[in-house]
Amino acid sequence: MEKNVLVLGGGMIGSAVAQDFRERGGAKVTVADIRQESLARISARTGAAVLRADVSDLAVLEEAVRPFDLVVGALPSALGFRTLRALIEAGKDCVDLSFMPEDAFDLDALAQERGVTAVVDCGVAPGVSNMMVGYAASRLDVREDVLIYVGGLPVQRRWPFDYKAPFAPHDVIEEYTRPARFVEHGRIVVKEALSEPELVDFAGVGTLEAFNTDGLRSLLRTVDATRMKEKTLRYPGHVELMRAFRETGFFSKAAVDVGGQAVRPLDLTAAILFPKWSFEDGEADLTVLRVVVEGRRGASRERHSWDLLDYFDPESGLRSMSRVTAFPAAIVTRFLAEGRFCKPGVHAPEALGAMPGLLDLVLNELRARGIEVGGSVVMPEPAEDASSRRSPSRA
């Protein structure tokens, strides 16, 4: 029998989840939101059942989820942690897309105790990227390099930003200021956001610029690697402008006296960037993701790599960032509904990637939705050979 799925939040992501179930079936979906106009739009566009409710009220939430088998969380990140805890306490399996700042693993013991399977961070990166890393990490005996590049961009570049934001400028600027955690020599190191810019070519997109941001999240804990980093991609030049903005003080949270008023520069900056960074109706965006994992398997080296590329879909009206975030969550929700993944506890997507065959299933489902994903495994020559070639006289 078809399962009943409740999607919490009828924003861009929640409505894209509903749209995926409408087009491809697999569960009966209801979308809960406080905003009547969002619900009306979702109802008209996806045929999903809707439920007007303020699910930020935990008593309302508990009542709302009762009739459902599964829950997809697509609420703002500030609500993510307490919502997840409430879902686990209510005994509901769930897939979370809130990208909460807190550590969801703090709820792992509770989820095991309640017999709840919860998958968090189930978008594109974090999300698909974690599955790719989880897959490769499970294949390798020694994980030497884990590298993730990801970016969401407008298709058309416009001066001076060459960028528009699929979410509020505050959240983007947070990425541009929060210190970035990476792994070097097997240990976590912290680097300045926006540092170490480098140019990288992507087939179909051209040259982009990658720079440090804090995006590894659960991978810092779940994957044991010598080196690991995630970098954000933008069109070349954007990062230099953002560095100049930050250096000037436009991203500062420390209030400045302006004619007797205390003003946080960040708040003004976010306010004036909002209209400039908003996509216009029907404006096309794209998402690009590259994951490279290299290490040793027995005596040989292996390098696993994937490139993902996706565009705005004019037919559905869904922006690429909504597609690549919502579709993995919808696919994983079906796995939970079908019992393919049932393991009480809180899991990040790398746990699914490590399960035999599961990554291929996910990637094929993404391809069926028009997302381009290519992957390859190569076996570079062992380092020993390379070094001996450099000293032929030793032969």
Add this chain to the structure above:
Amino acid sequence: MEKNVLVLGGGMIGSAVAQDFRERGGAKVTVADIRQESLARISARTGAAVLRADVSDLAVLEEAVRPFDLVVGALPSALGFRTLRALIEAGKDCVDLSFMPEDAFDLDALAQERGVTAVVDCGVAPGVSNMMVGYAASRLDVREDVLIYVGGLPVQRRWPFDYKAPFAPHDVIEEYTRPARFVEHGRIVVKEALSEPELVDFAGVGTLEAFNTDGLRSLLRTVDATRMKEKTLRYPGHVELMRAFRETGFFSKAAVDVGGQAVRPLDLTAAILFPKWSFEDGEADLTVLRVVVEGRRGASRERHSWDLLDYFDPESGLRSMSRVTAFPAAIVTRFLAEGRFCKPGVHAPEALGAMPGLLDLVLNELRARGIEVGGSVVMPEPAEDASSRRSPSRA
């Protein structure tokens, strides 16, 4: 007998005027200011007499100037016009460095009536640049091209601005936003500030970037030329960042709602730029000026050009911007004191440049103060010859 000169304003410029008279004589100088600490510093450094008075009060001003033969105005630009009018009404010859936004020529009739000789805009540009243009314009029958490049810069470039401001950021940003008036085809045209950037080489400084600003002032009225423009110089890259700031809205005077407070972005920007654009104690600046005037004299073409270059003087502690602004005014004040220039009315410096021998005198005085000024006159081949060379078959 030595004349008595009153300098209004004991800021950077006023104190540099006093310092010049201390070192080179020519008049007995008194500096008037409301700020006791400025007067104490001037007294200690220049030996000038000081007068504590609020000369923004016109009754106080009238009383203060009574015993003096000549007045140098070095007050903020907002006070410039009404101060000049009061000086003229009091019958005092004067040299003004307030760079007022109003049109000083509106006081010309009054000055003629009162028999007062007033010279305004008597710094480097406007100032020396006007004298150069006035000289060349008086030599030529037809003035075709008048071009002025000017910039005040820190000697050391530091990311991201490659710039520090010798005056408040508000005034610099005003230059970056006010539409720029030029002459093309003999008519005044208006262009966007910061537009038409071009790279220009200066011996001793390297490559700078010149862009449109509104700096021609009196020349728009006094010189009849086919083409005339003034451009501001910065290290390359600065203008692109300023264009991005302006495009983002950081220079806007329209209030933005920031969490319920109405904030003018320009005010916040000026507040956070102020410490970043301030010169440190003893930090070296430089001033660079290029003036090129080309036209016809009888049947032949002439191109007059000058390059001026000046640096911070560690001995006197005077920044170059103070030197190149104050010294021309001090030199012209001596001309007035000596009766070399006595012509009731309000004059811009191009009127002095047009007087035989006067420009050379000024430039030699500047050279004596360590300011490098080079000039040349060349006679390019007439345009007719060039065009006939391009079509040799016509010969």
